[in-house]
Amino acid sequence: xxxxxSPTSGQPPTLETATAQLYSQALxxxxxxxxxxxxxxxxxxxxxxxxxxxxxxxxxxxxxxxHQGLGQWHxxxxxxxxxxxxxxxxxxxxxxxxxxxxxxxxxxxxQSPSKAVPxxxxxxxxxxxxxxxxxxxxxVDRVQPELVAGSSFTPLALPQRLLLYGLQAITAIAGAWLIxxxxxxxxxxxxxxxxAIPWPVPLSGLPALDxxxxxxxxxxxxxxxxxxxxxxDWMLGRAYGQHSLPLSQLQRDxxxxxxxxxxxxxxxxWALPPLRLLPVTTPLCFSYGWWGRHSRLVxxxxxxxxxxxxxxxxxxxxxxxxxxxxxxxxMSTLGLLLLGCHGGYCRLxxxxxxxxxxxxxxxxxxxxxxxxxxxxxxxxxxxxSRLRSRLCDRQVLALSQDPTALSQSLIDLTLALVRDVQQxxxxxxxxxxxxxxxxLSVRSALSPGSFLSPQNWPALxxxxxxxxxxxxxxxxxxxxxxxxxxxxxxxxxxxxxxxHRQDQPPGSSPFSVARLLGQKSPLVGLCSGGVLVLALGLLxxxxxxxxxxxxxxxYQDPNVLKGGLLLGLGLGMLLRINPLxxxxxxxxxxxxxxxxxxxxxxxxxxxxxxxxxxxxxxIGAAGLANGLAQQYYLNWGKGLIKLAFTPPQMVWLGLGNSxxxxxxxxxxxxxxxxxxxxxxxxxxxDVAHLQASGQSLGxxxxxxxxxxxxxxxxxxxxxxxxxTGK
Numbered sequence: 001x002x003x004x005x006s007p008t009s010g011q012p013p014t015l016e017t018a019t020a021q022l023y024s025q026a027l028x029x030x031x032x033x034x035x036x037x038x039x040x041x042x043x044x045x046x047x048x049x050x051x052x053x054x055x056x057x058x059x060x061x062x063x064x065x066x067h068q069g070l071g072q073w074h075x076x077x078x079x080x081x082x083x084x085x086x087x088x089x090x091x092x093x094x095x096x097x098x099x100x101x102x103x104x105x106x107x108x109x110x111q112s113p114s115k116a117v118p119x120x121x122x123x124x125x126x127x128x129x130x131x132x133x134x135x136x137x138x139x140v141d142r143v144q145p146e147l148v149a150g151s152s153f154t155p156l157a158l159p160q161r162l163l164l165y166g167l168q169a170i171t172a173i174a175g176a177w178l179i180x181x182x183x184x185x186x187x188x189x190x191x192x193x194x195x196a197i198p199w200p201v202p203l204s205g206l207p208a209l210d211x212x213x214x215x216x217x218x219x220x221x222x223x224x225x226x227x228x229x230x231x232x233d234w235m236l237g238r239a240y241g242q243h244s245l246p247l248s249q250l251q252r253d254x255x256x257x258x259x260x261x262x263x264x265x266x267x268x269x270w271a272l273p274p275l276r277l278l279p280v281t282t283p284l285c286f287s288y289g290w291w292g293r294h295s296r297l298v299x300x301x302x303x304x305x306x307x308x309x310x311x312x313x314x315x316x317x318x319x320x321x322x323x324x325x326x327x328x329x330x331m332s333t334l335g336l337l338l339l340g341c342h343g344g345y346c347r348l349x350x351x352x353x354x355x356x357x358x359x360x361x362x363x364x365x366x367x368x369x370x371x372x373x374x375x376x377x378x379x380x381x382x383x384x385s386r387l388r389s390r391l392c393d394r395q396v397l398a399l400s401q402d403p404t405a406l407s408q409s410l411i412d413l414t415l416a417l418v419r420d421v422q423q424x425x426x427x428x429x430x431x432x433x434x435x436x437x438x439x440l441s442v443r444s445a446l447s448p449g450s451f452l453s454p455q456n457w458p459a460l461x462x463x464x465x466x467x468x469x470x471x472x473x474x475x476x477x478x479x480x481x482x483x484x485x486x487x488x489x490x491x492x493x494x495x496x497x498x499x500h501r502q503d504q505p506p507g508s509s510p511f512s513v514a515r516l517l518g519q520k521s522p523l524v525g526l527c528s529g530g531v532l533v534l535a536l537g538l539l540x541x542x543x544x545x546x547x548x549x550x551x552x553x554x555y556q557d558p559n560v561l562k563g564g565l566l567l568g569l570g571l572g573m574l575l576r577i578n579p580l581x582x583x584x585x586x587x588x589x590x591x592x593x594x595x596x597x598x599x600x601x602x603x604x605x606x607x608x609x610x611x612x613x614x615x616x617x618x619i620g621a622a623g624l625a626n627g628l629a630q631q632y633y634l635n636w637g638k639g640l641i642k643l644a645f646t647p648p649q650m651v652w653l654g655l656g657n658s659x660x661x662x663x664x665x666x667x668x669x670x671x672x673x674x675x676x677x678x679x680x681x682x683x684x685x686d687v688a689h690l691q692a693s694g695q696s697l698g699x700x701x702x703x704x705x706x707x708x709x710x711x712x713x714x715x716x717x718x719x720x721x722x723x724t725g726k
Contacts, residue, residue: 019048023041026042026059030066035070035402036402037256038063038065039070042066045059046060046063057091073103080095153264153267153268153321153399154394154399156391164326164387164391167384168329168384171334175333175334175337175380179217179337182376184212187213188210221333224333228290228329229332232289232332236276240278240280240430241279241280244274244276244277247272250275255309256312257312260313260316260317261320268324271292276296276299277298277301280430281302281423281424283303283307284298284299284300285319286434287323288328288437289332290332291323295328307413310408311413314406314408318439321395322392325388330384331381331437335434335437337377338374338378338433338434339433339434341370341374342371342429342432342433343429345625348363348366349364349625353623353624360655382481385436385483386483386484386485389484393493410439410494414449418445421633422619425666426619438484440487441681441682447682448678450639451639452465466491466492468488468678469486469487472603473510473603474516474519474603478680481682482679482680487681524572526565529571530565533560540552559722560721560722562718562721563718564722566714567719567722569718570710570718571715573711574708576607579607580609580704581675581688581703582675584688606677606678609676611674612672612674614641616641616670617637617669617670618667618668618670619632622666629645629647632645632662643662643674643685644684644685644686644687646703653699662699668693670691671692671693674687686701688700688703
């Protein structure tokens with residue numbers, strides 16, 4: 001390599017074996033453009049007291065080249081200063097050429113390595129000068145390389161802190177209100193049920209169940225929040241075998257991650273957080289708890305075995321960034337509740353699999369209730385989860401000064417998750433329960449992230465696969481159901497290509513308000529119904545002052561507003577059914593090309609359904625744990641494709657043990673027809689028809705019919721409330 005520290009001469013005999021191995025690793029990392037690793041290895045070599053002066057000179061030059069690759073120009077200039085006064089003419093010339101090639105603007109400018117390294121300066125590498133190997137550089141011995149990357153995090157800017165703390169407060173208040181509402185509704189419903197049942201002795205219910213329990217519920221929630229680290233320890237240990245991860249094991253198997261952990265904690269003035277290990281094969285990584293020693297950093301055995309040391313170190317720094325940002329307490333409490341609801345759902349479903357008759361029905365209803373609570377709490381946490389993810393990405397980039405490290409780590413974790421799902425046939429329950437605590441969205445990692453593997457699809461590049469995440473003009477409006485920013489957006493941010501201006505990126509489609517309103521028509525209808533009722537109420541008050549009292553009921557009855565909201569929501573849903581489910585001509589539609597669906601396609605909104613026809617192997621979780629059909633994928637060989645069914649219909653078919661339920665075809669090749677959709681970094685197919693290959697009959701999913709019934713029911717309920725006041 002021209003003008004770069006890549007020695008070709010052999011190691012001198014005075015270099016110890018262990019140091020020689022470190023030196024070789026440093027050179028290899030430098031040649032492979034893994035600049036952060038190169039800096040770390042060169043540092044370790046330089047700290048060895050037995051290293052000859054000539055190797056100290058070479059290490060210094062290696063550090064200069066690595067810092068060039070990272071775009072850390074002030075470090076390059078600082079390390080070159082002693083070399084400019086070196087007694088060797090070749091050393092002085094080399095250092096002068098490097099300094100002259102530095103940008104005129106001082107300071108660190110994180111860039112992608114391909115753009116950070118300046119053009120090679122003319123001449124041979126210093127390591128090719130034989131006379132240099134006989135020179136001892138006194139000036140070089142005074143160079144003390146310093147490691148800026150990996151030392152400490154950057155404090156959040158004031159607007160970022162205010163936004164993060166404000167959103168945490170809003171999430172906590174909304175979560176408390178939601179739980180209070182659900183508890184009160186459940187207690188009162190139970191009391192009404194007690195009164196409705198014809199008992200041998202008439203019962204009037206329990207008065208305590210009708211009284212507000214707000215203070216008690218808030219006290220319990222506060223206690224859960226304070227005890228969340230220990231409760232999470234207990235739940236994860238009891239259900240999944242989580243236990244402490246000894247530092248000695250991490251030092252033996254993953255020393256780079258432990259060094260980074262110690263360096264960051266030292267730089268921040270922290271004690272090392274307790275480490276936990278989950279003995280599961282799925283690659284998982286997350287944090288929970290409060291601050292300091294009351295926070296936990298959890299990794300799974302599958303993560304330690306499936307990814308490399310650089311990826312693990314980057315993920316560790318990502319989890320530590322949560323602690324630096326101060327975003328753990330609220331999400332830890334939500335994580336505890338999510339784990340409890342989802343764990344209850346899985347336990348009840350497993351119990352229901354062993355029951356028949358009425359017992360099975362009751363357990364299914366109880367499991368569905370737990371899953372409903374989990375779904376509501378997850379929706380509540382999504383906004384905070386996305387903001388946390390964006391801020392942690394920035395912290396890791398500022399920490400490592402290596403834009404490729406984070407993007408490559410996200411891709412490595414994505415592919416590791418995909419391999420595990422393809423081997424196990426389903427995602428581990430923890431991956432779903434604690435998705436909001438993970439470094440990335442497991443749903444988007446599976447589809448479309450599973451198509452990233454170059455072995456499966458060499459022609460499909462990440463840029464092409466994630467183009468929609470970067471250029472879709474509606475992308476920020478389509479992330480409401482996503483736990484993390486789209487993977488393409490995050491990779492783009494890591495590469496330094498994000499445009500922070502309001503203009504659209506090159507190649508994006510023009511923004512259309514009409515199309516966006518069509519996508520958000522239920523929300524538009526909801527708001528329109530409320531605004532219409534409020535406007536009528538204002539008109540009624542004005543007419544009332546003029547002596548006309550015919551519309552007084554509009555503002556005197558609060559139920560009118562509720563009816564207007566329901567009516568608007570129902571009409572908004574009804575208006576988008578046709579574009580959401582365009583006609584599929586016949587079941588003999590030609591098979592779709594996944595590359596066309598995922599890559600070469602015009603910008604589509606989810607409401608603009610795209611008919612697709614595919615044949616692949618059906619995989620997913622078995623039993624009532626998948627009773628709501630939330631975990632079915634097509635294993636297309638080159639990637640996984642999420643299938644979405646109508647939950648009420650799937651529950652009914654599952655309870656009746658129908659031979660046309662997807663459970664009956666797990667592991668078999670199936671033909672699927674439906675509508676492909678993509679939003680918020682997720683790709684999925686709403687199923688219209690599913691059948692096993694070679695069979696004439698299959699499952700007809702009635703998604704359009706269910707949507708029509710729901711929208712009509714909401715509209716009629718709204719009208720009934722408006723005209724009856726009930």
